[in-house]
Amino acid sequence: xxxxxxxxxxxxxxxxxxxxxxxxxxxxxxxxxxxxxxxxxxxxxxxxxxxxxxxxxxxxxxxxxxxxxxxxxxxxxxxxxxxxxxxxxxxxxxxxxxxxxxxxxxxxxxxxxxxxxxxxxxxxxxxxxxxxxxxxxxxxxxxxxxxxxxxxxxxxxxxxxxxxxxxxx
Numbered sequence: 001x002x003x004x005x006x007x008x009x010x011x012x013x014x015x016x017x018x019x020x021x022x023x024x025x026x027x028x029x030x031x032x033x034x035x036x037x038x039x040x041x042x043x044x045x046x047x048x049x050x051x052x053x054x055x056x057x058x059x060x061x062x063x064x065x066x067x068x069x070x071x072x073x074x075x076x077x078x079x080x081x082x083x084x085x086x087x088x089x090x091x092x093x094x095x096x097x098x099x100x101x102x103x104x105x106x107x108x109x110x111x112x113x114x115x116x117x118x119x120x121x122x123x124x125x126x127x128x129x130x131x132x133x134x135x136x137x138x139x140x141x142x143x144x145x146x147x148x149x150x151x152x153x154x155x156x157x158x159x160x161x162x163x164x165x166x167x168x169x
Contacts, residue, residue, distance in 0.1 A: 053159035057152040061140030064148030068141035075137030089113035
């Protein structure tokens with residue numbers, strides 16, 4: 001087993017964790033995918049093709065991160081949800097992660113968002129609607145980022161296949 005093969009295997013595992021991390025917030029996501037693509041381009045032994053795969057994969061990674069942020073932010077503004085509510089949701093999400101294993105992050109975020117919106121609007125029904133819209137926007141952003149992370153991972157997989165087929169590791 002040579003060094004390039006080890007790098008390729010480790011990068012593949014890290015890319016898989018990164019793809020999962022776009023959906024499971026406690027894992028690193030798109031940034032890990034980008035770092036893995038870079039590591040493979042440098043140490044994976046693919047030469048110039050490795051850099052092409054890195055560039056194409058990074059287009060997907062950056063597009064996914066930007067689309068997620070823009071889509072989520074736009075929906076939050078449309079519904080008049082302030083950053084403070086999201087911040088409180090994130091803080092309670094982190095607390096929830098330690099209180100309720102596995103699902104605590106999601107439960108804490110949703111609860112924090114709802115409580116903040118109830119305090120802001122003084123109307124439970126309005127707070128429920130705005131919190132639901134915020135959760136839906138966050139979910140859509142995550143799905144877009146996940147899809148583009150899968151595209152980046154697929155680009156890497158195709159690059160590995162091509163490299164193996166034409167005499168790589």
